[in-house]
Amino acid sequence: xxxxxxxxxxxxxxxxxxxxxxxxxxxxxxxxxxxxxxxxxxxxxxxxxxxxxxxxxxxxxxxxxxxxxxxxxxxxxxxxxxxxxxxxxxxxxxxxxxxxxxxxxxxxxxxxxxxxxxxxxxxxxxxxxxxxxxxxxxxxxxxxxxxxxxxxxxxxxxxxxxxxxxxxxxxxxxxxxxxxxxxxxxxxxxxxxxxxxxxxxxxxxxxxxxxxxxxxxxxxxxxxxxxxxxxxxxxxxxxxxxxxxxxxxxxxxxxxxxxxxxxxxxxxxxxxxxxxxxxxxxxxxxxxxxxxxxxxxxxxxxxxxxxxxxxxxxxxxxxxxxxxxxxxxxxxxxxxxxxxxxxxxxxxxxxxxxxxxxxxxxxxxxxxxxxxxxxxxxxxxxxxxxxxxxxxxxxxxxxxxxx
Numbered sequence: 001x002x003x004x005x006x007x008x009x010x011x012x013x014x015x016x017x018x019x020x021x022x023x024x025x026x027x028x029x030x031x032x033x034x035x036x037x038x039x040x041x042x043x044x045x046x047x048x049x050x051x052x053x054x055x056x057x058x059x060x061x062x063x064x065x066x067x068x069x070x071x072x073x074x075x076x077x078x079x080x081x082x083x084x085x086x087x088x089x090x091x092x093x094x095x096x097x098x099x100x101x102x103x104x105x106x107x108x109x110x111x112x113x114x115x116x117x118x119x120x121x122x123x124x125x126x127x128x129x130x131x132x133x134x135x136x137x138x139x140x141x142x143x144x145x146x147x148x149x150x151x152x153x154x155x156x157x158x159x160x161x162x163x164x165x166x167x168x169x170x171x172x173x174x175x176x177x178x179x180x181x182x183x184x185x186x187x188x189x190x191x192x193x194x195x196x197x198x199x200x201x202x203x204x205x206x207x208x209x210x211x212x213x214x215x216x217x218x219x220x221x222x223x224x225x226x227x228x229x230x231x232x233x234x235x236x237x238x239x240x241x242x243x244x245x246x247x248x249x250x251x252x253x254x255x256x257x258x259x260x261x262x263x264x265x266x267x268x269x270x271x272x273x274x275x276x277x278x279x280x281x282x283x284x285x286x287x288x289x290x291x292x293x294x295x296x297x298x299x300x301x302x303x304x305x306x307x308x309x310x311x312x313x314x315x316x317x318x319x320x321x322x323x324x325x326x327x328x329x330x331x332x333x334x335x336x337x338x339x340x341x342x343x344x345x346x347x348x349x350x351x352x353x354x355x356x357x358x359x360x361x362x363x364x365x366x367x368x369x370x371x372x373x374x375x376x377x378x379x380x381x382x383x384x385x386x387x388x389x390x391x392x393x394x395x396x397x398x399x400x401x402x403x
Contacts, residue, residue: 013076
């Protein structure tokens with residue numbers, strides 16, 4: 001098969017490494033940290049490099065290519081989409097055009113591109129100081145959302161209802177700007193708050209053609225945070241609503257000029273129709289690719305590899321009528337440490353439950369539950385219908401205890 005380089009695999013990027021190995025590729029991984037937990041065991045080689053230093057990383061990638069010709073360079077996480085784009089272009093390999101990669105990485109540039117296309121979206125302001133954040137909240141309010149322009153996983157995304165709250169949220173958003181050694185921009189978004197059910201759209205683009213593989217229903221934790229506590233694939237939607245969402249997301253992808261690779265777009269269905277929360281040129285996180293594969297038969301990991309290798313997408317998967325897959329994550333606000341993880345026998349023996357796992361082990365100090373980093377564990381389930389799957393996930397919330 002082919003030699004592929006995956007830069008900084010995290011979240012779904014770790015499974016991408018495993019899946020590439022299973023498909024017979026020689027897998028190289030470039031990362032700034034050692035593989036202390038063994039999550040990169042399926043990689044054929046791990047190269048340690050300061051991936052936040054683009055010039056140094058590109059130099060190392062060119063040297064790797066001279067030693068063992070690479071067929072593809074893939075981002076293993078959202079923060080490294082630009083580096084992968086520049087590396088692929090430097091080596092003459094398929095990938096995202098580096099000249100247009102910024103709207104796919106920084107949310108304020110994404111907003112500008114969508115605004116220029118004429119598509120409807122939440123009103124927004126890009127701010128660089130507390131005073132501007134407060135003024136934007138007063139203009140767009142009474143309720144707004146403050147978020148970093150360059151993060152993921154609901155990190156420092158907060159609902160605010162006053163200029164004072166906007167100032168505090170601005171400080172929090174700015175503090176989390178430096179992650180994985182990648183310097184922050186010093187910019188923050190203040191956006192109109194949108195009422196409505198939240199969904200994400202998963203798919204890929206092949207030579208500019210958009211392929212929607214599924215629409216995911218989002219289950220959210222309590223505001224003022226926007227932590228995703230669950231997903232169901234595919235969402236329960238009327239055909240007309242699903243079609244409206246697909247057409248809207250296709251327009252968004254054209255606006256941000258994504259022409260190859262996977263995408264993950266998040267939106268809310270408002271009284272004005274679908275409105276974009278954000279779009280990224282990467283695999284979705286939270287095991288959504290696994291849910292998509294279970295419920296719909298689409299292997300988004302293989303599809304991403306094929307896109308970056310310049311190969312056509314696979315044949316469409318045979319539809320599975322009614323089948324659903326879902327995941328439920330557990331938040332326990334106020335809990336700072338626990339010593340026992342207990343699952344009710346009725347849930348543990350349920351044949352629809354596929355996995356039960358812990359993300360933060362007993363005895364560890366628990367982070368603030370205001371982002372995905374604060375989720376303690378999960379239950380993954382698969383059912384013959386939407387109602388069946390949703391019922392298992394609902395029961396899981398009370399059937400799992402942390403003492």
